[in-house]
Amino acid sequence: MADRRRRILDAAEELIRQTGGADFSMLALAARAEVSPATPYNLFGSKARLLFALVNRSLTELPVKDLTTSYTDPLERLLETTRVIATHLATHADFFRPLFLSLWEVQDDVYRPEFVEYHLRRWERALADVERAGLLSSAVTADQLSRQLMINFAGTVELWVHHELDADGFSAEAVFGTILLLLGVTIPDARPRLLRHLKATKRSLQPRLAIDRAADRKEGGEKENAA
Numbered sequence: 001m002a003d004r005r006r007r008i009l010d011a012a013e014e015l016i017r018q019t020g021g022a023d024f025s026m027l028a029l030a031a032r033a034e035v036s037p038a039t040p041y042n043l044f045g046s047k048a049r050l051l052f053a054l055v056n057r058s059l060t061e062l063p064v065k066d067l068t069t070s071y072t073d074p075l076e077r078l079l080e081t082t083r084v085i086a087t088h089l090a091t092h093a094d095f096f097r098p099l100f101l102s103l104w105e106v107q108d109d110v111y112r113p114e115f116v117e118y119h120l121r122r123w124e125r126a127l128a129d130v131e132r133a134g135l136l137s138s139a140v141t142a143d144q145l146s147r148q149l150m151i152n153f154a155g156t157v158e159l160w161v162h163h164e165l166d167a168d169g170f171s172a173e174a175v176f177g178t179i180l181l182l183l184g185v186t187i188p189d190a191r192p193r194l195l196r197h198l199k200a201t202k203r204s205l206q207p208r209l210a211i212d213r214a215a216d217r218k219e220g221g222e223k224e225n226a227a
């Protein structure tokens with residue numbers, strides 16, 4: 001059963017990369033995985049659950065395991081974790097963009113909670129060292145901050161998925177938001193380090209988003225109508 005699950009998930013990833021979307025049929029998926037047409041349904045229940053299982057598997061492959069030894073400063077490690085994950089997603093945009101886009105409005109009571117839980121626990125683990133080092137103030141709890149870090153990152157993912165952010169802008173915005181959140185809840189001794197990172201990251205921010213371009217068009221239209 002485990003082998004068949006792996007083959008089906010591998011086949012789904014291949015189809016997404018090859019076609020640029022996740023609108024393949026379960027019949028085509030079964031053929032690619034060399035299993036019977038009923039097997040994907042028997043093992044996953046639905047296509048939505050299969051896609052959530054695929055994204056959940058991909059999260060376990062994020063290249064963040066070696067950061068603990070590479071970055072001894074917990075604040076540096078948290079920021080680098082944010083940067084590495086954003087870079088990894090952007091590097092494999094042909095897979096993650098269509099996969100996330102296909103799941104954006106899907107509701108599922110098994111794999112989606114697992115997906116959200118994994119993200120939240122990852123931020124909790126990254127923040128745990130910051131808390132143990134005594135760098136957090138009493139303004140919020142670590143649990144509350146972890147949740148906001150997750151929400152901040154999810155927002156940048158949404159903008160990137162919809163091509164509002166390019167690869168560099170995605171990474172910079174994710175790190176910038178993390179720094180802003182940390183600045184509000186860390187002890188004064190941590191602020192100089194964070195402010196240095198804020199200044200450096202600000203130079204990499206993408207200058208304009210679609211909302212800025214829409215505002216320009218609206219302003220131009222108003223001026224044209226006034227003339």
